[in-house]
Amino acid sequence: MVEMMEVATILKEATSNSLVILDEIGRGTSTYDGLSIAWAVAEYIANKENCGAKTLFATHYHELIELEDKLEGIKNYSIAVKEKGEDIIFLRKIIRGGTDESYGIHVAKLAGVPSKVVARANEILKTLERKITIRDKENKKELTGQLDMYNYKLAEIAHELDKVDINGLTPIDALNALVKIKEKLK
Amino acid sequence: MAEYSPMMQHYLELKEKYKDCLIFYRLGDFYEMFFDDAVTASRELELTLTGRDCGQEERAPMCGVPYHSAETYISRLIAKGYKVAICEQLEDPKKAVGIVKRDVIRVVTPGTVVESNMLDEKKNNYIMSIFKKGIFFGIAICDISTGDFYASEIKENNNFVKLLDEIARFSPAEIVVNSMLYDSTEEISKIKERFDIFISKQREEAFTENYDTLSDNYTLVKEDGKPIENYNNQLFAISAINGLIEYLNQTQKIKLEHINTIHFYAISRYMSLDISARRNLEITEKMRDKSKKGTLLWVLDKTSTAMGGRLLRRWLNDPLIDVNEINRRLNAVKELKDNIIFRGDVIEKLKKVYDIERLIGKISYGNANARDMISLKNSIKQLPDLKLLLKPVKSEFLIELYDHLDELNDLYNLIETAIVDDPPMTIKEGGIIKLGYNEDVDRYKKATTEGKQWIINIETEEKEKTGIKNLKVGYTKVFGYYLEVTRSYLNLVPDRYIRKQTLTNCERYITEELKKVEDEIIGAEEKVIALEYDLFTELRKKISNEIERIQLSATVISTLDVLCSFATIAEELNYVMPIVDNSGEIDIQAGRHPVIEKMLPSGSFVQNDTFLNKDADRLSIITGPNMAGKSTYMRQVALITLMAQVRKFCPCKLCKDWSCR
Numbered sequence: 001m002v003e004m005m006e007v008a009t010i011l012k013e014a015t016s017n018s019l020v021i022l023d024e025i026g027r028g029t030s031t032y033d034g035l036s037i038a039w040a041v042a043e044y045i046a047n048k049e050n051c052g053a054k055t056l057f058a059t060h061y062h063e064l065i066e067l068e069d070k071l072e073g074i075k076n077y078s079i080a081v082k083e084k085g086e087d088i089i090f091l092r093k094i095i096r097g098g099t100d101e102s103y104g105i106h107v108a109k110l111a112g113v114p115s116k117v118v119a120r121a122n123e124i125l126k127t128l129e130r131k132i133t134i135r136d137k138e139n140k141k142e143l144t145g146q147l148d149m150y151n152y153k154l155a156e157i158a159h160e161l162d163k164v165d166i167n168g169l170t171p172i173d174a175l176n177a178l179v180k181i182k183e184k185l186k
Numbered sequence: 187m188a189e190y191s192p193m194m195q196h197y198l199e200l201k202e203k204y205k206d207c208l209i210f211y212r213l214g215d216f217y218e219m220f221f222d223d224a225v226t227a228s229r230e231l232e233l234t235l236t237g238r239d240c241g242q243e244e245r246a247p248m249c250g251v252p253y254h255s256a257e258t259y260i261s262r263l264i265a266k267g268y269k270v271a272i273c274e275q276l277e278d279p280k281k282a283v284g285i286v287k288r289d290v291i292r293v294v295t296p297g298t299v300v301e302s303n304m305l306d307e308k309k310n311n312y313i314m315s316i317f318k319k320g321i322f323f324g325i326a327i328c329d330i331s332t333g334d335f336y337a338s339e340i341k342e343n344n345n346f347v348k349l350l351d352e353i354a355r356f357s358p359a360e361i362v363v364n365s366m367l368y369d370s371t372e373e374i375s376k377i378k379e380r381f382d383i384f385i386s387k388q389r390e391e392a393f394t395e396n397y398d399t400l401s402d403n404y405t406l407v408k409e410d411g412k413p414i415e416n417y418n419n420q421l422f423a424i425s426a427i428n429g430l431i432e433y434l435n436q437t438q439k440i441k442l443e444h445i446n447t448i449h450f451y452a453i454s455r456y457m458s459l460d461i462s463a464r465r466n467l468e469i470t471e472k473m474r475d476k477s478k479k480g481t482l483l484w485v486l487d488k489t490s491t492a493m494g495g496r497l498l499r500r501w502l503n504d505p506l507i508d509v510n511e512i513n514r515r516l517n518a519v520k521e522l523k524d525n526i527i528f529r530g531d532v533i534e535k536l537k538k539v540y541d542i543e544r545l546i547g548k549i550s551y552g553n554a555n556a557r558d559m560i561s562l563k564n565s566i567k568q569l570p571d572l573k574l575l576l577k578p579v580k581s582e583f584l585i586e587l588y589d590h591l592d593e594l595n596d597l598y599n600l601i602e603t604a605i606v607d608d609p610p611m612t613i614k615e616g617g618i619i620k621l622g623y624n625e626d627v628d629r630y631k632k633a634t635t636e637g638k639q640w641i642i643n644i645e646t647e648e649k650e651k652t653g654i655k656n657l658k659v660g661y662t663k664v665f666g667y668y669l670e671v672t673r674s675y676l677n678l679v680p681d682r683y684i685r686k687q688t689l690t691n692c693e694r695y696i697t698e699e700l701k702k703v704e705d706e707i708i709g710a711e712e713k714v715i716a717l718e719y720d721l722f723t724e725l726r727k728k729i730s731n732e733i734e735r736i737q738l739s740a741t742v743i744s745t746l747d748v749l750c751s752f753a754t755i756a757e758e759l760n761y762v763m764p765i766v767d768n769s770g771e772i773d774i775q776a777g778r779h780p781v782i783e784k785m786l787p788s789g790s791f792v793q794n795d796t797f798l799n800k801d802a803d804r805l806s807i808i809t810g811p812n813m814a815g816k817s818t819y820m821r822q823v824a825l826i827t828l829m830a831q832v833r834k835f836c837p838c839k840l841c842k843d844w845s846c847r
Contacts, residue, residue, distance in 0.1 A: 006462045009347055013460065016800065019772070019827055021463070021820045046805045054772060054798040055805040056823060058816040064807050075803055079810035079819070092792035092815045094808070103811035110813065 003028055007037075011044060011051070018053040020045060024060060035061045046071045065098035156184050191241035192285050194220070200273060200290060206386070207271035207293055208263060210256060214279070217272070218250035230266055231259055260294055261304040267384055269295045293437035296384045297360025300331045300551060307541060308487070308495030310334065314358035315430035316349065317393045317422060318367035323349050324393075324422030326430040326448075327356050332496070332543035333444035333550070333737065335404075338451050339422040346373060347460070348453060353381060354461045355503050360384040362433045364393045364425075380461060386433075393429035395421045400428065405447040414450060423450060443730050444550035444737070457505040457831055467824055468781070469502050482825060485780050486834070488754045490536040493543050493740060494747025501748060505831035512766045515749070515833030518583035520763050522753035523835070528575065529753055535572050536747050539565040542740040549730050556609035556618045556722060562729070562736075563601040569593045569739060572746075584749075591742045592735050604725050613722050616715040624721055629706075630714035637707035641667065644700060654678050660694070667704045668694040752834045759784075761835035764826075770800040772827060778837040779822035780829070796823050 007025055014020050025041060026034030038061050045051050046067070057064075068076045076098035080091040088106040105125060109118045164177055190198065197211055197220060208227055210217035219227045220238070224247040228235040237245030251259045260270050272294065276287045297313025305311050310329040317324040322341040328334065340348045353361070361383055367373060368387040377383065397417040400406065406414045414420060427448060434442070465473050470483045478484050483502055489495045506512050522529045540561040548554035549562075569591065576588040609618045619627050645659045654675040661667050665686055671679055672692045683695035729736075755761065759780075776793035783791040792815075797803055808816050826836045 006460075009460055009462075012344060013347065013458070016770075019798075019824060021824055023817050023820060042805065042807065048804075052800070052804060054800075056798075056808060056820040057805060058808045058810075058820055060809070060812070062809055065809060067807060073802060073804035075806050077806050077808045079808070079814040079816060081811060081814060088811070090811075090814050092794075092818075094794045094796075094819055098807065098809045100809070101811065107812050 004037075007041060011041070014045070014051050014053040016048070016052040018051075020053045020055040022055065022057045022059075024058055026059075026061070035063055039064060039067075042067055042074070043071065046073050048073070060102055062098065062100035062102075065100065068098070153184055157181050160184065189241055191239070194240040194246065196285065196288065200271075204271040204290060204293065207269040209271045209273055209290070210251075210260070211273045212253065212275050212288060213250070215253055216250040217253060217256050218248055220246045220248050222247075224249045226268075227259075227263070230268070231262060257301055257303065261299070261301065264294060264296050264299060264304065267296070269293060269386075290439075292439055295360055295386070295437060297358060297362075298330055298434065298437050299359075300547060302544065305331055305544075307492040307544075308489075309499060310356075310496050312356045312358035313360045313362065313430070313433075314353065314356060315362040315388070315426045315433065316367055317364050317426040317429055318370065318373075319422060319425070321345055322422055323367075324424070324426035325349070325352060326423065326426040327358065328430060328434070328445065330434065330438070330442065330445065331547045333442070333446065333547060333733075334543075335427075335445055335448045336451055337420075337423040337427050337448055338453050339420065339426075340453060341422065346376075348458070350377070350380060350461055351458055351464075352453060353377065353383075354464050355456075355459075357381070358383065360386070362386055362388045362430060364388065364429060365390045388429050388433050392432035393425040395425055396428065397421075397424050400424060400431075400448075404445075407447060407449055409449065409451050409455060420450060440551070442550050444546050444733050446734055447737075455507065457507050457828070459505075459828075463824070464503075467821060467828070469828070470499055480781060480785070482781060482829075485759075485784050486751065486755055486829075488751040489747045490533055490750070491539050491743065491747050492541040493539075493744035494536070494751060496543075497744040498748045498751060501832050502828075505828050506833065507831065509766055509768055512831055512833050514581075514583045516763055516766065516835075517581040518587075518749050519752045519756065519833065519835060521579065521581045521584060522750055523756050526757070529750055531575050532572065532746065533750050533754070535568045535575065536743065536750065538568050539743055542736060542743065546730075546733050546736050546740070549726055550733060552723075552726070554726060555611060555613050556605050557611060559601050559605050559722075559725070559729070560607065560609060563598060563605070566594045566598045566601075566739075569598075570595065572743075576746075587742050587746055590738055592739045594732075594735065594739060597729060597732055597736070600725065600728065604721070613719055614715065616711070616718045618722050619718045624717070627714055627717055627721070630710040630717065633706040633710035634714065637703070637710070640703050640707070644703065645669075648697075652678050652680060659700075665694070666696075666708065667700055668696055669700065670694050756835035759837060761837050764830035764836045766830055772796060772798040772823070774823065774826055774836075777822055777826055779818050780825055780837045782818055782822075783837060794819055794822070 003025065007022070010020055010022070022041065026037040028034075029037070038059055042057055042064060045053055045055050045057075052073075065076050068074050076096070077094050078097060078099040080093040080095050081099075081101070081103060082089040082091055086106075086109075088103050088110070105118060105121050108121065109115070160177070160181055169177070189195075197209070200211075201209060201221075201223075208219060208223045210219065212218075218224075218238075220240075224235060227233060228247075228249040231249075231251070233249040233251065235247055235249050238248040240246040256272075260272075263270050270293070271290045272292050273288050274291045276289055279286045295313075297311065299305060299311055311331055312327050312329050314328075315326045317326075322339065323345055324337070324339045326335070326337040328336075338352070340352070342348065361377070363374075363385060365387060368385075374385065377385070397406075397420075401417070406417075408414060417424060434445075459467075468481045470481055471478065472480055483499060486502070487495060487498055489498055522532075542562065542565050545554065545558050545562050545565075548558055570593045573588065573591050573593050576584065576591065579585055579588055604620060604623045605618055606620050621628055621631065641659050645657065648669060649655065649657050654671055656672055656675065658670050659667060660670050668686055669683065670692050671694075676693060679693070679695065682697055684697065685693060686696055687694040756763075774794075774796040777796055778791050778793055798806065808819070810816055829836050
């Protein structure tokens with residue numbers, strides 16, 4: 001809550017003359033909520049009309065990397081990490097381009113989490129990754145199918161709307177047109 | 187039911203007037219507390235709770251502290267968030283008829299502490315008054331230990347958030363509010379939630395818009411030092427000031443000479459840093475324990491004086507946004523950085539300067555002692571040398587400092603001729619005034635030191651004149667000095683001897699001369715103490731009339747100190763001068779985090795570049811594992827930007843900073 005209040009203040013107050021620093025916003029909530037909030041905030045700030053403040057935005061939602069190609073003014077950076085066998089070395093150097101590696105378990109090991117726990121975490125990670133790949137494949141199919149259906153319906157509605165002559169429409173006609181549109185969505 | 191005893195009645199009347207305070211009631215050598223106050227104080231200070239007859243059947247709960255150690259107890263209560271009203275005996279109990287006249291002489295609150303042992307020497311102790319009217323706020327801020335007084339108003343959008351920012355910027359020890367704000371429970375609880383602060387309500391009528399009396403008693407100036415043209419644009423600020431002044435009058439009960447100038451500022455002049463940014467960047471205090479170590483202030487503080495230390499903290503808390511102002515100061519830092527020998531000489535002098543601001547605070551309060559005067563003198567002594575050192579400076583800002591530096595030679599001479607170099611702590615035991623300053627003092631002093639010799643001289647002279655070989659001078663409390671002659675020499679006693687006493691084998695006499703000498707000796711000590719005290723307070727008054735001149739020089743000293751500190755840091759830590767302009771670009775090459783760099787072995791901090799502008803490079807999305815240094819990197823950029831606008835050099839090779847608001 002406090003974090004969101006701070007974000008709220010920033011969004012309300014920041015101007016193109018501001019330097020905004022956002023460190024892992026959305027961390028305190030569920031993954032999808034957090035990602036959605038982070039995404040929306042980044043979009044909002046990047047838009048010159050809303051804010052356009054100079055911003056440093058650290059996040060562990062790798063999905064945000066996509067924004068670089070989608071919106072003007074955004075650049076990806078990451079902190080260089082060198083892998084050395086099982087271990088990683090932080091180079092502390094900021095480099096151009098995003099990364100989707102979080103090295104979470106490496107970090108846990110570095111931080112001194114007992115090796116038994118680290119080993120077990122690695123096992124769990126592998127199982128999870130297998131499951132997710134399978135589910136992702138299934139989901140993708142379903143999701144694309146759904147999206148196509150939806151787009152088709154939208155097109156039909158647009159067509160319907162286009163036909164309507166607002167000037168020659170009585171209130172009853174208008175209601176009927178609405179009912180038709182609603183039905184198309186079913 | 188029996189009546190309360192007269193003293194207790196008086197106590198209860200006072201308590202009625204100072205309901206929100208603990209009353210320290212002076213009884214002889216103790217300050218006593220009664221009833222609920224006693225219960226509270228005994229719990230908080232671990233004092234033994236006793237009782238006192240108060241005219242009622244039951245004894246009144248009571249506890250007390252000896253007067254000479256009261257300060258420590260008061261400071262502990264203040265730290266725990268209490269207000270303490272000090273009630274003194276206003277007449278000598280020996281001379282009083284009936285009960286001794288007593289009254290509250292001062293109310294000590296967290297924001298009105300002046301005792302140096304309760305204050306952090308490198309930190310201002312502010313009290314802030316907030317006047318709320320509709321959605322607007324007027325604010326007034328004062329440090330009564332130094333006399334600094336500021337005022338502003340907030341009348342834009344999102345005012346309450348801006349108010350919170352201002353509170354965070356000054357971080358006052360106490361806030362005084364009008365009833366409109368006090369009754370706005372939501373806002374009050376938001377303030378309490380964010381700041382550990384003492385809030386008291388002042389009556390609404392105190393917050394008047396009357397600026398006539400105000401401008402008669404105080405100099406009201408804008409940031410550039412010029413007078414305010416139109417008071418009607420500043421009515422919120424004026425209301426806040428009036429509210430604060432009434433509160434100060436109620437608690438301090440004396441006119442404070444050192445509070446004479448009120449600086450009106452526009453909140454838009456400074457970079458606005460919201461509370462969370464201020465806390466997260468750990469500019470002057472750590473988030474966790476509010477300590478200084480590990481903060482930006484900790485890295486940057488190389489100030490030589492307490493005044494400079496306080497000013498540095500202030501500058502760090504309010505970075506400027508005007509490009510010209512920033513660059514003027516940066517050029518001054520550059521000049522000091524480049525001239526190592528000159529800077530060294532200046533610092534050498536600054537180190538000998540005491541806390542002039544708080545010394546004049548004490549003078550104005552009338553509790554400065556002779557040692558404080560010597561500290562003031564020794565500080566002023568450095569001014570002519572400093573002025574001479576500053577003569578060749580070239581940067582505009584340093585030239586201004588040179589012009590404003592008053593050498594105060596007259597005040598130096600005044601103290602130098604009047605006060606001995608090593609006076610005692612107290613001003614009520616004499617030993618303060620130098621020989622040659624006042625004829626009467628000289629005469630009395632001669633009497634006390636040379637009195638014995640005079641007596642011996644009289645004895646020898648009289649022996650010679652009379653031929654009485656065993657004549658001797660003696661002293662009793664009842665008769666004073668006398669000449670003693672044994673029976674066998676009585677025939678030699680001259681007529682001018684006046685007989686005082688007859689004993690079995692001798693007679694005691696006095697002479698005119700002996701009587702005169704006796705008068706000089708006896709009472710000389712008392713007289714000289716009283717006279718020295720008068721002369722000292724007179725001197726203190728004279729100095730107090732010159733307070734504004736001293737304050738001006740003090741400001742020059744503290745500013746110079748901060749600039750020197752910046753220059754020293756820039757050299758030691760290899761900082762560069764930032765280019766500050768309105769380009770809208772941040773271009774940092776090989777930037778370092780000032781605090782973390784200092785905690786790591788030298789040279790091991792990995793430098794990073796940053797480039798942000800108004801167009802294609804507005805938003806950097808930074809990914810990477812936890813602990814890789816994302817937060818450090820981002821804070822580093824924020825701190826470098828802040829340092830550039832604090833008029834300071836930055837830890838990087840090239841720093842271009844547009845002025846961030």
